[in-house]
Each structure stands twice: as C-alpha cells, then as structure tokens.
Amino acid sequence: RARRDTGSRDRGRTASVALRGSRRARAGRPSLGSRRALASRKATMSNSGDILLRGGALLKKYQHYLPDEEMAPLGPKGEKVDQYASLFYSLRHNLRDIQEKAESIKEETNRAALATANAEIRRSKNFLRGELPKLRKFAAKGAKKLTEKERANREDDMNDFEYQIECVPDGVTRNVPPPPPRTTVGDGASGSGARGAKNKKGIVVDEAAISAAMDGATDMSHTDESRAFRQEFEDKKKQQDKGLDEISKGLRVLRNLGGEMDDEVKRQAPVMDAIENKMDSTSAELRTANGKLKKVITQMRSTRHFCIDVILIFIILGIALYLYNQFG
Amino acid sequence: LLPAASCCVGPPRSIAAMSALSAEELLARGDKKMTTTLTRWKPDYEAAASAYEEAGVKFRAKGEKQKAMLAFEKCAEANGKEDNEWHAAKSLEMCALIAKDCGTVEECVAYAQRACEAYVSAGRAQRGAECLGKCAKYFDEKHPLSAAKLLNTAIEMLEDEDKHVYAAGLYRDLAVVLMRSDKFAEAAETMVRFGGSCEETGSGNAQRKAYLSAIVALLYDGDGVGAQATYTDVCAIPAFEGSEEQRVAYALLDSYRDAADAAAIQNVCAKSQELAFLEAPFARAAKKLPLAKHDLARISVAMGGTGGIAAVPVLAPEEQEAEDDLT
Numbered sequence: 001r002a003r004r005d006t007g008s009r010d011r012g013r014t015a016s017v018a019l020r021g022s023r024r025a026r027a028g029r030p031s032l033g034s035r036r037a038l039a040s041r042k043a044t045m046s047n048s049g050d051i052l053l054r055g056g057a058l059l060k061k062y063q064h065y066l067p068d069e070e071m072a073p074l075g076p077k078g079e080k081v082d083q084y085a086s087l088f089y090s091l092r093h094n095l096r097d098i099q100e101k102a103e104s105i106k107e108e109t110n111r112a113a114l115a116t117a118n119a120e121i122r123r124s125k126n127f128l129r130g131e132l133p134k135l136r137k138f139a140a141k142g143a144k145k146l147t148e149k150e151r152a153n154r155e156d157d158m159n160d161f162e163y164q165i166e167c168v169p170d171g172v173t174r175n176v177p178p179p180p181p182r183t184t185v186g187d188g189a190s191g192s193g194a195r196g197a198k199n200k201k202g203i204v205v206d207e208a209a210i211s212a213a214m215d216g217a218t219d220m221s222h223t224d225e226s227r228a229f230r231q232e233f234e235d236k237k238k239q240q241d242k243g244l245d246e247i248s249k250g251l252r253v254l255r256n257l258g259g260e261m262d263d264e265v266k267r268q269a270p271v272m273d274a275i276e277n278k279m280d281s282t283s284a285e286l287r288t289a290n291g292k293l294k295k296v297i298t299q300m301r302s303t304r305h306f307c308i309d310v311i312l313i314f315i316i317l318g319i320a321l322y323l324y325n326q327f328g
Numbered sequence: 329l330l331p332a333a334s335c336c337v338g339p340p341r342s343i344a345a346m347s348a349l350s351a352e353e354l355l356a357r358g359d360k361k362m363t364t365t366l367t368r369w370k371p372d373y374e375a376a377a378s379a380y381e382e383a384g385v386k387f388r389a390k391g392e393k394q395k396a397m398l399a400f401e402k403c404a405e406a407n408g409k410e411d412n413e414w415h416a417a418k419s420l421e422m423c424a425l426i427a428k429d430c431g432t433v434e435e436c437v438a439y440a441q442r443a444c445e446a447y448v449s450a451g452r453a454q455r456g457a458e459c460l461g462k463c464a465k466y467f468d469e470k471h472p473l474s475a476a477k478l479l480n481t482a483i484e485m486l487e488d489e490d491k492h493v494y495a496a497g498l499y500r501d502l503a504v505v506l507m508r509s510d511k512f513a514e515a516a517e518t519m520v521r522f523g524g525s526c527e528e529t530g531s532g533n534a535q536r537k538a539y540l541s542a543i544v545a546l547l548y549d550g551d552g553v554g555a556q557a558t559y560t561d562v563c564a565i566p567a568f569e570g571s572e573e574q575r576v577a578y579a580l581l582d583s584y585r586d587a588a589d590a591a592a593i594q595n596v597c598a599k600s601q602e603l604a605f606l607e608a609p610f611a612r613a614a615k616k617l618p619l620a621k622h623d624l625a626r627i628s629v630a631m632g633g634t635g636g637i638a639a640v641p642v643l644a645p646e647e648q649e650a651e652d653d654l655t
Contacts, residue, residue: 112523172556252572252601
C-alpha cells in the first residue's frame, strides 16, 4: 500500500525517518546490524516495524548522500537556492504522490477504500491549489534577476503544473448524487395489517344500516355539537402527534445506544479471542512447568531413596555400637 | 525451572520489595553497576536497571520530576543494553508521562517515539501504537499538531498490521484534534479513512456516523463540492445505503444545493437527530451550520445547483419586454 501523507507532513516525510536515525545515534543504542539483536527478536515481529528500523539504520549510514531538501535556502553545494525552486520541487513531489495514488486505485472495487483514496486526493489537490499563489509570489519576487525567456519558461512551468493538478481524477462531478432509497410509508401498515389479519375480524361495511341511519338525517350542515366534536378530535390528534414525536426521539436515542453497544461488542470479540489464545498457551506452559517440578521433587523424596537412607543409618549405628563394645 | 533460576541472579523486580536506600543513593548504585571494576568485568545491567527504576519511583514520589525523568531514562538504557526492550519501552513511556508535566513538548514527543520503537523491536507493534496514542492525548490541547502527527503514525502502524479493531479510538481522537485546530478538510479525510477501517471490522454504526461526520465537516468548511463528491462516493456502500444517516446527508446537501437558504439549512439540521449523535466537535459544527461567512449562492452553483431560491435571475428591462411581446 502506498504510504499516506497528511497536509502537515506533506513536506517532511523524509525528515522524520532521518530524524529517527539520528536520534538513535544520540541515544547510543547498539547498531541494528548486530546479529545478537536480530537473533533475540521474536519470530512474530511486525514487518512494518522491522522495515522502519532497518530503513532508519540505513539512512543513518548513508546520511551524507541524501539531498538536503529540508534545508532550504541552502542548495546541495552550499549555494543559495531560491525559494521558488525548492517550493516547486516539494509541490512536484506531492503531485507525483497523488498521481501514483490515483493510478493505484483505478482497479479498486472496494467502495470504502475508493472513497478514502478519493477523499485524500481531493484534499491534496485543494492543498496544492492553495499553494500555487505562494509559488507565483516567489516567482515574481525572484524575477528581477532573470531574462525574459526564463520568466516565460517559469510561467509555462507553473501553468503546466496547474493543468496537471486539475487532471488528476478525484471522483468529483457536477452531477447530482442519487437520492436515498425510499421506504414507502404504506409498507409498515400493510405489513402489520397482513400479519394481524389472522387475529382481527375483517371490517364489514353494512350498507343497509348506514343508509338507514342516513335516511333519518335531514340536515347535513355543521351544528355546534359537531363543531365542538371536530375541535376535540383535532386537539386529541395534535396531542397524540406530540406524544409520538417524543416517543420517536426516545427510540432514536435507544437505537443509537444499541448501535454503539453492537459496535463495541464486535470490536471486543477479536480482543477476547486473542486473550483466550494467550491464556491457553500460558496455561499449557504452566502445566508442563508444574509437571517437571513434580518429577524433580518426587525424585528427591522417593521412597526407595528414603529406605536406603534408613538402612544405611542403621548400618552406621550398628558399626558404631560394635566399635563401642570393642573398645569401650 | 527457569523462573527459579533467574531469581537467583539479582534482586527481584517487584516494586513491593523497596530497599531502604534513598533515591540519590540508588541512582549512584545504578551508576556503579553500569561500570566495570576489577572484580566485575562486565557491567551488571539487570541490577542497574532495577536500581534506576526504584530511584525513579522514589524521585517521582518526592516530586523531583527532572531527576525522576533522568532515572527512568537510565533505566531504559540499561534495559536496552540487556535487550529487554519491553521494559525499556515501559520506562520510556514513564519518562514521556513525566515530561508532559515538566518538560517541553519536543521531549515528550521524542520519548514517546523512542518508546514506540522499543515496543516494535520487542515485537509488540500494537502496544507501540497504543503508547503513541496515549502520549498524544497528553498534549492534544496545547500542541494539537504534534498530537496529530503522533496519532497519524500510530494509525498507520495499526493499519499496516490489519489491526483495525484497535485503531477506532485513535481515529476518533485524531478527528477531534483536527476539528479543534480548525483543519476541517483533514478531519473529513480522517473520518472517511475511519469509515474504510470500519468496513474491515464490520462495525456499520460507526461507519455510517463517520461518513456523515465527514460530510458535515466539509460543509462546515464551505466545501460543498467536496461534500457532494464524498456523498457520491459513499452512497452506494451497503452499510451506508438506506440508513438514516444517508437520508440526513442527502437532505443537507439538497438544502445547500437547491435552496441555498440559511433558514432551510438550519431547519434540516434541527429536524435531524442523527447529527446530535456524532462526536462532540462534529455535532457542534452541525448546530452552527451554515456559517455566516460562506457564500451560499456560490456554493450552490459549484455543486451543480442554480444558486438557490433567492437567486432567481432578474431579466433586464429589454429582455422583459421581449418576453412580454406576444406577436
């Protein structure tokens, strides 16, 4: 994978690795080439860490061959190089990085990785666009000592560079993005209705009864009563809507909490697996150590040795008694 | 039998067994153990390391921070000579913690990086990344740029090892640090990266919130084109598609592009509760949208819209007459 850069490290990539090498010299640690150091490292060491450390050691070894691009305004031979050239050099570096990145993601099918790469390219392009005015200012400052032709060359270089920046593909279009998929409101209702059909009786419209009731009605206009009823209906409906809104807010909070818990559990699962594996290996080691210890202790205190000790003591006492009887 | 054998070599490493010597005497004893004498032809690194460690603890308890830092650094050096990288790294981490209070930021950063290197050479790169993350939190208020650098290194280390599970906290910290130091574009990029990492671990909830945060950060920066491009990139990702967060993002972008009206945008933000569930800086940014200094009409046009309801083109008088002329 290509290494990523952020804006604050756009220029200082090589510096950090060189600094690490020099700091190692200051700390006076043993050189990495030593066989002992390599041999004592565990076999499960991370590849990137290994590469970083070895890279740092190599950089330290060949430090004086490195170009001093961090030390503007001094050039490689100690002359004063102007800021225009050094800035242009670092910006070209940047542009090359994002061009490589754009090349590498052409075949990418994973959308999330594609989104990440596009975001980084866009941010780098914006950064470069922001640096261009500074470049032009430096060019204008140093233009007094140059000939007409050189000034024209500089202009061309900068315009080319600007064109190249815009050419890098970054997934930006003027098209309106597609709207999110609509979940129709009716779905929920029909779903529950279909499931509830077993329990509820079908609603039967009794036409005869309705027409009988309506025949008796002579006046269909609003009365005070019906108006009051209507008003009450609207009020209750508003209250219910407010209540439902509150419930919906609470449900959203619960949903958020549930999602967070789910994420956390998913994150802890591999950690628990790792702990379990380590515990298994540790307990196996402990078991073997205990077994060895037990074997050694039983060897020291076995009954056979004990009996031999007792018999020998009796023999020595017997000899002592005999000698005492002889001479005492 | 190996633990039994090593016990005979030197004084035990447990902190509980403190000797009666004072801190300065311990320091001197450690120095002595590191040199060769007539009777001892190789320095006794293990004894020196434990003496230094005790000295450091005692200095810290007394409050003499500089000397404590010195003692722990010497302990790390002794451990390093013995190839006990793990213990060296722990001592360096302790140095970084003390440097947070009494040293400069550069010292703290240097200690943190040395500790991380020691962890890596002990084969525990993940622990090294964790250490960098912890040290970055010590000074993320005062020196956010250095903190951001450390966090970035840590995240890269974990990503290289495919240990995305452990990087989630670091991503969030980095995004918060960047938002606080007003680097909105970089914060958005970090969130999109976080989304990519969540894809690996399968945490859909965090992924959705990450993408929404990225879009909010870009809109807060005034970059409507970037926000729309980000939405186009992520709208087809299965975890994000069809979610509440996608609806909120689309509504927000719609209001920026078609309405281009501050009131409409604020309405959308107030109605969407999802914006309040994001990380604190992003939620606050969403509440403040749109910023007064942004030119909404220009943003809308750049996004492919028409400049908003307020920007209906006013015809010149001749053109108006030509329109009205029905012959």
